[in-house]
Structure formats: structure tokens, C-alpha cells
Amino acid sequence: MKAAVLTDYDPSLSRQQFVLQQEVPDPEITSPSDIVVRIGGAGVCRTDLHIIEGLWRERVSVELPYIMGHENAGWVEAVGGSVESVKVGDPVICHPLLSRGQTLAARRGNDMHAGGAFPGIDSDGGYAELLKTSERAVVKLPQSLAPKDVAPYADAGLTAYHAVKKAAVNLVPGDYAVVIGIGGLGHIGVQVLKALSGAAIIALDRSEMALQLGRESGADHTVRADGTELDQVLALTGGLGAQVVIDFVGEGDSVAKGLKMTRNAGFYYIVGYGGKVEISTMDMIVSEKSIVGNLVGTYPDLVELMALADRGLVKLATREYRLNDANSALHDLHRGQVKGRAVLIP
Amino acid sequence: MKAAVLTDYDPSLSRQQFVLQQEVPDPEITSPSDIVVRIGGAGVCRTDLHIIEGLWRERVSVELPYIMGHENAGWVEAVGGSVESVKVGDPVICHPLLSRGQTLAARRGNDMHAGGAFPGIDSDGGYAELLKTSERAVVKLPQSLAPKDVAPYADAGLTAYHAVKKAAVNLVPGDYAVVIGIGGLGHIGVQVLKALSGAAIIALDRSEMALQLGRESGADHTVRADGTELDQVLALTGGLGAQVVIDFVGEGDSVAKGLKMTRNAGFYYIVGYGGKVEISTMDMIVSEKSIVGNLVGTYPDLVELMALADRGLVKLATREYRLNDANSALHDLHRGQVKGRAVLIP
């Protein structure tokens, strides 16, 4: 099959060709629960840039060359002998994590902490024509949703949904929620917030294009990150700050400001990464704030997100690229020129 | 002041004049925390008909003649010496319960279980020009909301909000919620459900006018209660029933059918009353259902509901009557001819 293969790290992200177009062997069914999916679309994620930079080298073990792509959707191409819940031809979206489902975390539904492979991160992913996954990782799509249109939900959408779902239980009408970073994840985050809570939503970003996407996604207020963003948020929230801040940036001054715009007894959710949390324990106790890490999402999270998408309550802004244009997609993302999410189509 | 006074019970609801227009003494400030409110609007509730029937005689002690009206909003007319949070002239909506705020239930925020008077039920209410209440019971209105337009939120809206808020924590996208009875409470219930959850909403009523109101309120599906409603709900929900059923009727076959259309491990919320729950303990354990009673709502519930109304996420369908037309309003309600909620205006 055709694939866009990562052959070398590039710490400065300076190369023209991050990945190389190659012909590689097709994945094969080797276990009774295996499924091979014909890719309809593979999302391009900022994490892919971090992988190319080598940022994940110490955390996961994967040998180059390998195939990136952890946001995958398509059609079932082949199934192992024990697969019952889908059949060849079914359209599916792939939960990014493969677990046997036997650990206690898995039995509690916490697929993120259940162990197992992460195709596209620690094994071959979906920048290709075919992807090997397993029965526990596929969600059958409703007829309303085409694989290429939903692929980025598999990780970007799932991660945004998971964090927002955790945040929504801490919101009541009258509260404010700030969403920092209205990109591929953030614009889904805004929509999910709107669907799951009655809080007023403040979208915050440096770019006017992103704020426009925030408005289209349902934000009640927008704040330009021009250095005065903390004051703007405090002004909107009666000087108190927001009950919930969801930070899809997580680097630069986003963290310090995000924490400061969180009101007392409120919650600051970290989704983006690259930066650092620094706060005194005295500030933590006087304010009684919570700082919450967020990692991908569960299988039921993905099913729930597909239900929202099916009903039109969440829409994905995508820009399509051909698989053999993968490098254009990665460079456009790197330059901040993708509104919403880039998707590779074989 | 002028008031519409209940002088006699009428168990068959057959009289032309349920209440009499009379001149009565103005209420006076007697405690430092007292507030007198000039009524802008007083909602007319099915409970008022039940009071006239004598249905509440055994549960609350009140001597006739007295003034009904437990859904009140208006402007602060006079305040006691210790009142700090509002001043004369402020527009307010009145939480229906008066408590000192010292009991443990009050300290936990459960104003419904905190003891205290219930004006309009066990003491003089708002079918009048003035109402005596207290500082702990008034919520200041935002400029966007006029007293006469929001009065029914004080009980009908608050009760619907409270029940739906309890239900919403048990709903995720992909779930169904059935709202039985799309009247004064139910049409608010549908809107609150839409604001607080990502579940698909099924509005159920006998009347096409009510179903139309359900659609306008945001229901995704409507079901006519024509004898086949159970089958219709099962068909919509893949044969499983709904995760949440909120019953604003609570009498006739609504209860038995409402329980049956609740899916296994689901929740049936009772708001309307007059009927009876009958179910075997074996059915309860095999299905693992929950049956939940619901009573008015807390003070923060009312604040939250006003936040939704202020942002236009909840709208109230009202029909205005003059205070001296109170009997027309009560009769129209009795005949099922009020779309939304009747409000008396002095």
C-alpha cells in the first residue's frame, strides 16, 4: 500500500519533506480480534509535529521508519475470526488506543489508562491506505457521517470532548467558561461546551481567524490574546474570573494567565502542552483552585461525540489534503494556516 | 390593597367564582429582614386549582379566607432594617420559600427542606398588589427581564429547572429524555434540558397544541399520547426506552407508562402529582431503575434559571390576565386552554 513514512526526526522542523511517500506491505490480520480498516481520512495533529521534532522520543518507544496518523476513519476491510460487532464494508471511526480490555482501568471504562498500543504514536498509523486496529477500537458510524469528514474526531475531537465533559459537571448557568486556543481541538471544545452546559463561553485566541471560528462554534464572547487578555476576561466576569478555563495551548504565558483567570474554587483544565505550571501552594489553598490534566478520551466518549455529530450539534471545520500532499498539510499546520483541522485522504 | 381572595373550598371546581376581589390591609414590615414587594406579575398554577379543591388541606395549615399566588415577581416596595442586598425599586423575583437559613438543610443549600413559610400556600400570596417576603427569598432581576414576564419562573420554572438539573447529570449524548406533559412546567423543562444536556428530547402530550409548544421549545421528537405512546417511545429509542423520563403529569396512566418507557438503569422523575406509583420490587431490581421525587427548587436554582432566561436560552410562554380576571385565568387553566402559563397583573 501507499504510505507517508517518517524516516528521520527533525528537531528544528526545518526540512521540506517531513515524511516520504513510500510503498509498504499491507497490514495483515494476525489475531482473531484484529480489524484492518481502509482509510477514508486521517487527521493531521500538532502532536505529529511534536513527534517529528522528537519531543515524544523519551516517552514512547517506536523505531523509525514508521507511519504517523492517530486520527483515523474509514471502512472495515478485513476482520479476524472472533469479530462480531462490525462486518466488512461498515464505515467506522477508530478509537486511538488498543487495549485487551482486561485491566481494571479498562473494566472501569478508562481506556486511556488501560495499557495497549497507540497506532500512529507507538506503531504504524493512518497516513496510509490501510490501518490495522482491533474490534475494541472501532465505533460504527451512522449513515449521516462520512469517514473523511469525521477522522479528526478520533483524537482531536475525542480529547476536546473528554476535557469538556469533565469540565461541564462543574458548570451551572450563570458561570463562565474560557476556551484558550480555538484551533482544531478548541473549536470542537466550544461546541461541546455549548451542547453540554448552560455556561457562557469566552473564546480566547491570538488570531482573529480563530476568534471568528470561535464565534461560528457558538462562543458568547471572544477575547483577543493581545497581552490584555487577563484583564478582558476579568472584566467580562465581574472581576472574579471564570469557573472553568480549558487551555488547548498549554505553553507560553497561556498557563500562568489561564490559572489567573480561573476564579476561586474554579477549575483549570490542561489539554495543550509544551509549557509549565508554576504556582505557590499558598495561592492554591487561598484560591481553592483545581488544576486538571486531560488525556485523550474513553471509547464511550467517542460514541457520545459521534452522537453529537450525527445530530449536527458538533461540526468539524476541516481542510482536505491528498495523502501524497502530507508534507503540505504538516507545513500549513506548522505555519498556523489551517482553519480547523487538516485531513489526509488516500 | 386589592386582592383576589379564596374564601371557600370547592371540591368539584364547579363554581364560577373561585376567588373574590376584595380590598384588604397592606402587608407591613415587622422583622428587620422583611421585604414588601409590589407585584408585577403572579403566576397561576395547577396547584392553585388543587388548593381550591381542598387537596392540600391535610398537608398545610392555612385558615380561609387567604390569598393564593406562589409565583411572584415585582419591585421592592419597602425593606426592613437589616436588609442589605436589595433596595427600594429593585426588580425582583421571589423564591417561594421563606426560611431563616439556620437549619442544616438550609446551610447545605436545600431551601426546599429548610423549613419556613410558603406564601400563597400556607400564608398570603401574590394574587394581590403587594406581597410580604424576606431578604433570603428575593433574587434581583437583570435589566433584560420584566417582572410580569418572569413571575411563573418562581415556582413552575423553578420546579422544572430543579428536576431537569437533577436529571441532566444522568444524561450523555446518545441518550434520550422524555418530557411528559408540555404545559406551563413542561415547556420550560424542555428548554432547560436542551440547555443543560446533549440528550435527544422527546416531548409527549395528549394535545397537539402542547406538542407544538414542545417543538418550539426545542424537542427533537414529539409523541402524541393517544394510547400508543409507550410503543412510540420504544420505537424511537431502539426498543430500550429512555435514560430519563420527567413526568410533569404524574396522574392517570402517565405513571405506569412513564416507568415502562424508562430504560434499564434509567431514571423516572416525578413532578406532577395526583396519581400513584405501583411497581413490583422484582421489576425494580431486574431493571435497576430509579424513581425520583422532585420538590420546587433551591435559591441558587432560581438564580441559575434567571441566568438562562437573561441569555435567552429559556423563554416563557405566558398569557396575561388582569388581577380582577383571576377567575377567568383559573377556569381557562382548568379547561386546558392556556398555552404556557397564565399570569395575573394588578
Next chain:
Amino acid sequence: MKAAVLTDYDPSLSRQQFVLQQEVPDPEITSPSDIVVRIGGAGVCRTDLHIIEGLWRERVSVELPYIMGHENAGWVEAVGGSVESVKVGDPVICHPLLSRGQTLAARRGNDMHAGGAFPGIDSDGGYAELLKTSERAVVKLPQSLAPKDVAPYADAGLTAYHAVKKAAVNLVPGDYAVVIGIGGLGHIGVQVLKALSGAAIIALDRSEMALQLGRESGADHTVRADGTELDQVLALTGGLGAQVVIDFVGEGDSVAKGLKMTRNAGFYYIVGYGGKVEISTMDMIVSEKSIVGNLVGTYPDLVELMALADRGLVKLATREYRLNDANSALHDLHRGQVKGRAVLIP
């Protein structure tokens, strides 16, 4: 293998021989996830008497003759090809339900609602030397726990744990919890309540022997069900009733009284069955009570219960019978002569 087989129903429970000792074929591995367990102990449950009476005939389809026994523990005797989490010889306790783990309920951890067989109820169970189960249904035992001593945890303990865990989140110190029926389930319920909450526990039963077991299990108060039990509970709880009532009887006047001894805004949990819930919707709304059905428990529930047992926080009162004395065990249970739980040992 040897087994105690149910060959005919006995609606009046009047026969000497409820089950017959027979030689039957050994169960065999037919799927890669199958496990055969050599029974160390099989609990005898009131449900077994209800099965003999035919009470479950309409709810589950099973052809006689078959083998009862849904509370099983023992040692792994044989495993299918894909089993990884246990090996031959490991001591295990069996979760009573077998599911593939693919349904959404399973993915959310709700094994009770995940579909799948229920050995001992709808297929052959553990009144035998060997039992066929599957990898997803076995919990490896710590060294401190012998199969014959823990078998009744598989259903009686699990059901009590599941209900109490649900109840415990509604209890704070200063609250009261009533446990109705201090038998095989109830005495575990009392211990789990004590481990998971700071509420004061009231044990209620007709029998002084049971109340003694309640005291040994950690109840703070005991109430004899002699007709005055409602008054006794009200007297203990300042006239208000208990925040939580867990009813392991669920028949006779237990239900009506259990509901009445639940305080306003409190919770009544149904575990035992045979009776009927009857309450007006008006009583439900005025009291704002919740009535909650409870069904077995999840796989993580069983793991958690084993953790409590391992630490000595929950102890099981058992009485051992040989497998070929199964009829004695069933008759003793029927006559109310088992303190704690009967266990059959091959």
C-alpha cells in the same frame, strides 16, 4: 463430574429433594476466552429457592434439567488459547455475568447491563465439580482468601456491595442508614456501609439471631421488627427517618415501612424482592424521596469487595455443606436456619 441437578420446578417448595445428585459430562473449552474452574465453593442463595418455585421462569429461558449455583469460586482448571490474565492453578472468584465486553454498557463498566449469560441462572452453574466461565468473569484471589470462604461474595456479597456503594455517596457523618434484613446479604451490607461511610447504622430484622449478626457486623443500633419498627427508627433518628434505607427483604410490609422510615430527600434502595412499591406521586414530590433498584454489581465492584475482604474489613459468615447435601442447605435456608450464607463444597 458430579453435580446437583434441578430436574423439576416445585412451586410450593414442598419436596424433600429439590435437586438430584447426578453424574454429568465435564464442561469443555470451546472458545479461546473460555475458562473452566474447579469449584472450591458454591454459595446457596434465596434466588435458588425462587428458581425452584418457578418464579424466574418467565424472565429467563433455561431448559430443565440444569445446574443451579451462581456464586462460585475455585481454581483455574483449563484455559482457552487467548487467555492471558490467569493461568491453571490460580485461585479465582467468578463474577456471575459473562459478557463479550463490546456493548456500550460493558465499555462503561456496567457489566450488569452488558448482556451475556448468567451461569446458574440461565445456564449451568456451580452446584458441581467444574464450571465453565470466561476470562472477563474471573477475579484472581489474593493469598489471604480461600475459594470456599469467599464464594458467596460472587453474588450475595457483590449485590450488597453494589447497593451500599451507591448508597454511600448519599451519606455524610451525622446521617443514619437502616439495613433491613440481616441475612446473607445484609450482614455484608452492614460491614461495607461501615467501611465506606461515616453514617450511623441501624440493623433491622425480625430475628434476634440476625440482630446479633448485625451487631457483630458493626451496626450501631439494632431494631427488632416486631410491628413497632417504624416508630423505633423514627425515635432513633429524631423523628425524621433515615437518609438511607437499604431493603434486603423487599416483600411483605418491609417496602411500605422502609419507605416511611426514609427521611425527606432521602433514598430507599431495593435489593430483596417479592413485594410491591405503592406510593402516591404526591407523597413522592412532597418528600422528594428516591426509590432505587439494585442489580448484582460490576466487575470492579467485585475486585473492590475482594480488597475489603483481603484487609479483613468485610468478613463472611458461612456454613459449609457437602455438595451431596445440597438439599439440606436449601431446606435450612428455606426454614431461616442459616446464619450468614450456606456454601456447597464438592
Next chain:
Amino acid sequence: MKAAVLTDYDPSLSRQQFVLQQEVPDPEITSPSDIVVRIGGAGVCRTDLHIIEGLWRERVSVELPYIMGHENAGWVEAVGGSVESVKVGDPVICHPLLSRGQTLAARRGNDMHAGGAFPGIDSDGGYAELLKTSERAVVKLPQSLAPKDVAPYADAGLTAYHAVKKAAVNLVPGDYAVVIGIGGLGHIGVQVLKALSGAAIIALDRSEMALQLGRESGADHTVRADGTELDQVLALTGGLGAQVVIDFVGEGDSVAKGLKMTRNAGFYYIVGYGGKVEISTMDMIVSEKSIVGNLVGTYPDLVELMALADRGLVKLATREYRLNDANSALHDLHRGQVKGRAVLIP
């Protein structure tokens, strides 16, 4: 009355006399909700040392000289005209915060965020014979509890209870909880954890005396903070870390190590202060940990803690000093020579 008065800050805590014994005017009833309490005992808190150091100068405005002491219990000496819930002579413990109860935070029960004075911190406290407080701040004591024996519950106990109650909802049997710092707060924390959860408790401290107190308080394991504490906790928890870590120290390497000994998807609670949280956002997302600030506790929290104390489930280790020995108590605390909590008795 007699009082121990703070007249000057002492940043290096080097003076012999931190406070001076003086005769000051008695407090007087000035508002109808005021209460004057005759002090039975006043707890001495590490925060008092921080006040003397000047650490709180920037956060609260209080003019020296003033009277410290925010952990107070005694008997009602005088009441204002509107007080109904207690009468002269009643034994009471004082919630440390005085609020009018009108803000939304107060109505939701969050007394810590409700505004209002904090006697002993920003106004005169209980290092004296009499204290002025208000009706909303007193909890009547059961007969089993003497004021001098419970005074430290008013803040040390309340703070420990509040943090542990928040933590307990995240614990199930099989989980581990680490308590860092087994002093005045920590030894109550261990007991509350034992009362409210089925988790195994690991007590961690530098001092063998403190670990002994941890054992007496019910810890299942103790870990000496000798530099190897992280490894010891990992060894006890199967290499995974603990689901919950409650840090009563919050300074030095306690924070970094506390976060590291928290397992993935686990919770780190900050109660002690003086140090700093530093962690990369990448570590936060990969681990999906939560960092939670904790501040005093609510009025219902204090009622619940008194219920535990009344039943003997929580016991306070105290050491009594006369009010005119306040400096000895403060110096002993500063030198780490108080096992449990110091209490001043007039």
C-alpha cells in the same frame, strides 16, 4: 478581659514573647445576630506562627495590636435579639468564618467563599476569655464533647475534614491514600479517611513520633521521610503510586515528591503551604493528574466532623496550656514538640 495580644511582627520568629498578656475591653453585642462566647479552649495553629512572621500581611488587612486564635470553642455568654438557635450557657464550637449568608456562594453552602470576617485572622480571635462571633458561625456541641477538647476542630480539624471529604469521593477499596505530615491536621486527616473510605492509608512524616501518631490514628502503613519516601510509596503501591495524596506540609520537597507519588489519573490535594507547584503541562496531560487546593471547610463540614467526634470515630490529640502560657505553646509548636494540637485554656 484577659487576652494574649500580638503587638509586633517577628519575621525571624526569634523573640521570647510572641504575644503579650494584657487586659482588654470585653467584646459587646452590637448586631441582633451577634453572639459572645466564653472561651473554653483556643487551638494554636501553625498559621499563627505564619501571622507572627508577617506572612499573611499582604493577604489580609488587620491592624496590630490584635488577638490571634481562630480555633475556638466555649459556652454562649450573650446573644443578640434575633438569635434563636442557641441560648446562653450552650456549649458551642465556632466555625471560623462569619458571613451574612446572602451571597450565592453562601447559599450554595460554600462558607469559605462567602465573604465575611475571619476572627483571629483579620479581627480579634480567641486567645482571650471572650470572643465575639455570630449565630451563623456556632455549632452546638453534643454532651459528649467538652469545648477545650474540641477547639482545634474549628480550623485544623475542619480543614483536614474538608480536604479528606473531597478526596474520599475519588477512593474505592483497593486504592491507596498517602497522608503527608502527621501533625495537628494530618492525624485528624488519617482518622477521617478511615471513617469515610475503604482505601488503605499510608502515613508519611519525617518524625518517628508523628508516624506513631499516624499508626494510632489508623494508618495501614507508615513511611519515614528520610529521602527514600518516594521509592517506599511506589513499592507499597505496586509501582503505580497512590490514587490520592493529601499534603499537609506543602513546602520543601513535599510538593514535587507528593505529585510524583500520585498515580496516573489520581489526585494530589494541597493543604499545607509555603512551597511551590512546578510541573510541565506535558506531565500533566500524560498522567491526567489533578492538583487540588483546599481551604478551611463549610459549616456542614464542621457539623459532620462533630458527629464523627461524638461517635468516637475521630479523636484529637491535644496538649493543654494556660492562656498566660501562650508563648510556650507557640514556641513548642515552632520547635515541633507538640504531638497533636496545642490548646490554650483561660
